[in-house]
Amino acid sequence: MTTKKLAEGAEIILKETYDFNCPSCNKLMYAKPSLFMKTGMANLGGGICINKECNIHFSLAIDENNERMIAELINKKEA
Ligand SMILES: [Zn+2]
Numbered sequence: 001m002t003t004k005k006l007a008e009g010a011e012i013i014l015k016e017t018y019d020f021n022c023p024s025c026n027k028l029m030y031a032k033p034s035l036f037m038k039t040g041m042a043n044l045g046g047g048i049c050i051n052k053e054c055n056i057h058f059s060l061a062i063d064e065n066n067e068r069m070i071a072e073l074i075n076k077k078e079a
Contacts, residue, residue, distance in 0.1 A: 012066045014038065020069040025054040031069055037062060046074070 014037065017030045027049060034045030045060035058071040 012062070014062075015066065018062060018067075018069040020060065020071045022049045022051065022054060022056070023058055023071045023073045024056045025049060025051050027051045027054065031060055033062070034060070045069070047071075 014033045017032050019028060019030050021028055029047075029050055031045060031047060036042040036044045043061045047058060047060060049056050049058065057074045059074055060069045060071055062068075063070050
């Protein structure tokens with residue numbers, strides 16, 4: 001096992017996948033650590049909701065306990 005230090009966090013052992021809920025529709029999804037997380041450059045990732053009726057963009061960060069990821073809406077309203 002290798003330990004990785006997240007930019008603003010403690011040294012952790014990255015898990016293979018993390019679960020998180022969509023910040024808009026609350027759908028449960030899974031994500032792998034991003035390149036930023038793997039290299040320790042930043043606790044930063046992102047994605048798009050797999051729920052076609054939701055389809056929002058969100059940013060992802062591993063929570064401080066390394067248990068799951070926290071998704072946050074990216075403010076991208078065009079209306
Ligand atoms: Zn959603």
